[in-house]
Amino acid sequence: MAKVALLIGVSEYEVGLNPLPAAVRDVVALERILKDSEMGDFNEVKVLTNPDPQTMQFEIETLFSTCGKDDFVLLFFSGHGIKDESNNLHFATRITQKSAKGDLIRSTAVPAKFVHDMMNNSRAKRQAIILDCCYSGAFDPNLQSKDDGAIDLKAQLGAEGRVVLTSSSSTQYSFEQKDSDSDLSVYTHYLVKGIETGEGDHNNDGQISVLELHEYANRKVQEKLPNVTPKIIVLKDKGFDIVLAKTKVKLHHKSIINDKKIRALLGLRGLMYNEAQR
Secondary structure: OOEEEEEEEOOOOOOOOOOOHHHHHHHHHHHHHHHOOOOOOOOEEEEEEOOOHHHHHHHHHHHHHOOOOOOEEEEEEEOOEEEOOOOOEEEEOOOOOEOOOOOEOHHHEEEHHHHHHHHHHOOOOEEEEEEEOOOHHHOOOOOOEOOOOOEOOOOOOOEOOEEEEEOOOOOOOOOOOEOOOOOOEHHHHHHHHHHHOOOOOOOOOOEEEHHHHHHHHHHHHHHHOOOOOOEEEEOOHHHHHOEEEEOHHHHHHHHHHHHHHHHHHHHHHHHHHHHHHO
16 A cells, blocks of 8 residues: 655646746645654655646646555646636646636646546545636536536535545635745645644544644645635535544654653662562
8 A cells, every 4th residue: 555646736827827936835745644654654756846737737637547456546736727718627837828818828738637547447445636826626527517606515425435525616716825924835835734733633643634633734725815715526425534644743752751751660679679579
């Protein structure tokens, strides 16, 4: 069983799309967390920055097609999310462009439907996707908008062992927002912080599940940006139980406690030995 991840950050864009400097920093920070043997403990983490559409699709397909059924696969994307005139979500690349009418030129971006297809065709039973982009809640391109403009994701997106974390709902557009204490995007900042500090481990069992990390990041984001609503989408409860990371801080705390117990036992044995010699 292996844990593999592909982290994609797109910060450079053509005219018409604002640059997002935090996107590349997001993947660097997450790479550090996931590679750490005391936190993410991933076997393989690949970083892809400012790719063109073909390269981005190739790496995503490689990620999902080469894994085994017992592997855990994670895909992370930080950058612009764009909806076309049919309300389908696309992930922007460094060459993404819009027409003179303002419509997305689809060949310059990666459709979310492509990612969804790769997930469906993968052998891996455990899959997680984290999307830190505008309209990220609209991940499934097959879903139709309701009259209120919202999209019902849970009905068709999820699968057993598959979970999706999004930085916003299907209708929310958010400009790049950096946390005052970090150079990262706000959502990614709290994902990283929740793991690195151990604050995301709500039940104090030394592990952080996808659900625990979502609840932590959601609460922190809404404290700072009340109008932004991170989402978690899963079809079956099993997806909530996927363990994303260990808690380095709390593991060290347990180690300190164990050391104290050992010293106490040794001290007690020493006293018992001295008493016996009298």
